[in-house]
Amino acid sequence: MKSTLWEQVASIPLIIHDPRRKDAQSIIDPVGLIDIGPTVMDMLDLQPIDGTLGQSLTGLMNGNRNPERAIPTFFYDDVAIRKGRYRLIRYRDGSTQMYDLENDYWQVRNLGTDHPEFPQMFSASQETSTSYGFKF
Amino acid sequence: MNAKKLNVLLFSFDDAINPWPYLTAFKEPIQIPNLQRIAEQSTVFQAAYSQASVCGPSRVSLMTGLSTLQLGVHGNEDDIFKLHDPRIVWPYTLKKQGYFCSSGGKVHHGYINLDPAVHDVLYDDDHKFFARDRNIPLYAETTHFGGVQKGIATVHPEDDEKFHDARAAQSAIDFLENYDADLPFYREVGFYSPHGPFYTPARFKEMYRVQRITRPPIWEESYDKSEYSEATFPPKPAYSQKHQLWKKAFATISRPIRTAITIWAAFGMR
Numbered sequence A: 001m002k003s004t005l006w007e008q009v010a011s012i013p014l015i016i017h018d019p020r021r022k023d024a025q026s027i028i029d030p031v032g033l034i035d036i037g038p039t040v041m042d043m044l045d046l047q048p049i050d051g052t053l054g055q056s057l058t059g060l061m062n063g064n065r066n067p068e069r070a071i072p073t074f075f076y077d078d079v080a081i082r083k084g085r086y087r088l089i090r091y092r093d094g095s096t097q098m099y100d101l102e103n104d105y106w107q108v109r110n111l112g113t114d115h116p117e118f119p120q121m122f123s124a125s126q127e128t129s130t131s132y133g134f135k136f
Numbered sequence B: 001m002n003a004k005k006l007n008v009l010l011f012s013f014d015d016a017i018n019p020w021p022y023l024t025a026f027k028e029p030i031q032i033p034n035l036q037r038i039a040e041q042s043t044v045f046q047a048a049y050s051q052a053s054v055c056g057p058s059r060v061s062l063m064t065g066l067s068t069l070q071l072g073v074h075g076n077e078d079d080i081f082k083l084h085d086p087r088i089v090w091p092y093t094l095k096k097q098g099y100f101c102s103s104g105g106k107v108h109h110g111y112i113n114l115d116p117a118v119h120d121v122l123y124d125d126d127h128k129f130f131a132r133d134r135n136i137p138l139y140a141e142t143t144h145f146g147g148v149q150k151g152i153a154t155v156h157p158e159d160d161e162k163f164h165d166a167r168a169a170q171s172a173i174d175f176l177e178n179y180d181a182d183l184p185f186y187r188e189v190g191f192y193s194p195h196g197p198f199y200t201p202a203r204f205k206e207m208y209r210v211q212r213i214t215r216p217p218i219w220e221e222s223y224d225k226s227e228y229s230e231a232t233f234p235p236k237p238a239y240s241q242k243h244q245l246w247k248k249a250f251a252t253i254s255r256p257i258r259t260a261i262t263i264w265a266a267f268g269m270r
Helices: A033-043 A118-131 B033-039 B055-064 B091-096 B116-122 B133-139 B157-162 B164-178 B202-206 B227-232 B245-249 B251-266
Strands: A011-016 A025-027 A071-075 A078-083 A086-090 A096-100 B008-014 B043-049 B100-105 B142-144 B152-154 B185-194
Touching (some): A096 A118, B008 B055, B091 B116, B091 B185, B133 B157, B152 B202, B164 B185
Antiparallel strands (some): A071 A078
């Protein structure tokens, strides 16, 4: 359902067609819609967008990798990040849900705060939120 | 035309989800052969995320490269063009650099009612208005297949052109076929689908055998509930095992892509 922060809402279709490049390629590293503007600027050889939090996707299109970049999705004071194989949602009441998307794409099993990856995911969520202008 | 300068065509779909994980998830396959054909000649991002889970903030982040919090656009009630100068969106940079900028359909939140003063800053041609699909039953013969919002469908193929997205597509095709200026162009094409009201030509609903659509087995198991999310986002009855109304919304993913492909063809692509 719209406005929730699970994969089924936040993950959207993104295809870039560059007519100079005829081969199909599939990129699994996380990216955001916020990257479209920077990518267009880069492909057209224009100055980067002032203050942008997005990144040009041409590097990934040319074979570079960035699997551990955290990509946030906000709903007012709730925030979720996708990073690596995990998704961490942090609600405004402070509660969290963390999922392993490789084994649990439907996100039915909350890994909980005792999971060994929770601390790094939680600090990545804090850092990303802060850089996007939101402190929790 | 300056060979070094590329033209830019931006398509947006309203409320579309990443289709790739779901093609066979419901047993009856989701049919997007045209999108698959585009994908076979393109770079597909399998893990792309919207920066907000509702439309308005997501679109402003897309069109500015900035965060919803930097912009102060937190929900659909916040209007970027009331809060900021329109020149904050990155297409303005293209205009400034000499690109011919044009748009048709829903790309910015509220495009239908975009303030002419804003429109004229960002685009070089006129604001284009295409009626939304809600009133289609008033001017086309329809039937209904049931399901979410009754699954209303037009009966006659000649009524295809009455849909918002068909008009948006035709406008883009006309643009591409007639554009002959020396400047490179930037053209936006905004589709309303698969956003509700889920009206389609009947053949897109007939593509799916509703009885075969099956809930993934994991849906029948319990899931770890968050007190907060259960209270804030209560499950909708239409999507429950009992009602199964969601199944009838399947057709809405196939149709906009069929419409998009007409533009693809006009662009000289196969």
